[in-house]
Amino acid sequence: MNTDTTRTENDAIVEQARQAAGPALLDTAAGGELAVFHTPTGLEVVDLDADKYARRADRPRRKQGTTVVRDVRSFAQYYRKHSDEHSEVYVILDEGLIIAVLDAHQPEPDAPRWGDHVLQLRLTPTxxxxxxxxxxxxxxxxxxxxxxxxxxxxxxxxxxxxxxxxxxxxxxxxxxxxxxxxxxxxxxxxxxxxxxxxxxxxxxxxxxxxxxxxxxxxxxxxxxxxxxxxxxxxxxxxxxxxxxxxxxxxxRPEEHLREAVKTVVEKVEAEIGVQIMRGAPPT
Structure with missing residues (x-):
């Protein structure tokens, strides 16, 4: 008996069995999912959260994207619908821009979040x-x-x-x-x-x-x-x-404009019950 031929035939049978078994699905620490395939050249890992795969699912795994509104009422309406106790709100006074990070990090050191579900109030002068x-x-x-x-x-x-x-x-x-x-x-x-x-x-x-x-x-x-x-x-x-x-x-029109932004900030705080921080969220 030729042992090399036997080994080759056995390897082929094992490879067919591996491919027939299908991919292994692994959960990631961030809440995503990986698919691991056996291929003739080795293991292939596919990130199922990548756009070309994630969009085939019935629904997204999480909320993300940036929504832009133009007035206090619209900002408050969207914020109340999608925020939670860990959401954060910032204001860049000189730009007239109020930013809410709806999925901001949780306070626990092992509970970070993506911070990419964002709401913006972009103030446009009359x-x-x-x-x-x-x-x-x-x-x-x-x-x-x-x-x-x-x-x-x-x-x-x-x-x-x-x-x-x-x-x-x-x-x-x-x-x-x-x-x-x-x-x-x-x-x-x-x-x-x-x-x-x-x-x-x-x-x-x-x-x-x-x-x-x-x-x-x-x-x-x-x-x-x-x-x-x-x-x-x-x-x-x-x-x-x-x-x-x-x-x-x-x-001094610039000072009046800055004061107007502060007035809007106070109105937003009163509407959503959250203190707005001066600055910008992490990028």
Missing amino acids: EAWQRWGAQNRRLLPQVAFAEFLEDNLDDLASQPVPAAEVLEIARTFQARTKVSFSSGIVQASGDIRLKYEETTDATGGARGELTVPNEFAVALAAFDDTDRYLIRARLRHRIEGGNLRLMYILD
Whole structure:
């Protein structure tokens, strides 16, 4: 008898038996599952939690993914549905971003969790806030400046200058298009006195003055979940070649925006009953 031939035949029978037995299923410490196959080249391990295999199951093994909402009510609704006693919430103030890690680590040293089921509240400034922010510190021709004020009249505060007065100033700028401005003086009262000369032949070069306040104020809500903030706007001007250009400078809008984020954080804390930490979750 040829022992080598017998051994080869026996090995083949053993290999067939191994393959017929099917894979061995092993549970992992993280709650997943591995399938171990016998192959002619050795053992092959397959992670059944990999996407191409996990999606064949009837349902996922665990919750994961990032959900993004836009207001406090939606955040609270989702959080109450999916959170547990170990969920954590963070806020990045400068980004206006509130992050809830719904499957955060448990306190026991041997009970970590994946931390990849996440809820985010991304605060988006209101359209009015964005409009005023986009034109802040930008010198505009007098007509464009006047049209901007007129288009956003509803955002003007009643103090220190009534909205009706600001509208009248805007219309005056629109009417004074055929003039050449010569100088602008800041008076003791703080108002700006602009001197101009008509450039049309019909008036014979008549001269005049126009007095405008050096500041006004706007009332803007930073986010949908916040009240309006009263923000001072200082008026500045520049005369170049007889042409007048104007701009406003909002008083510390970044601080108001940061305070608005804090207000939203307080509302979220009241809704979900959890103290929000300043910072970002582990990545």
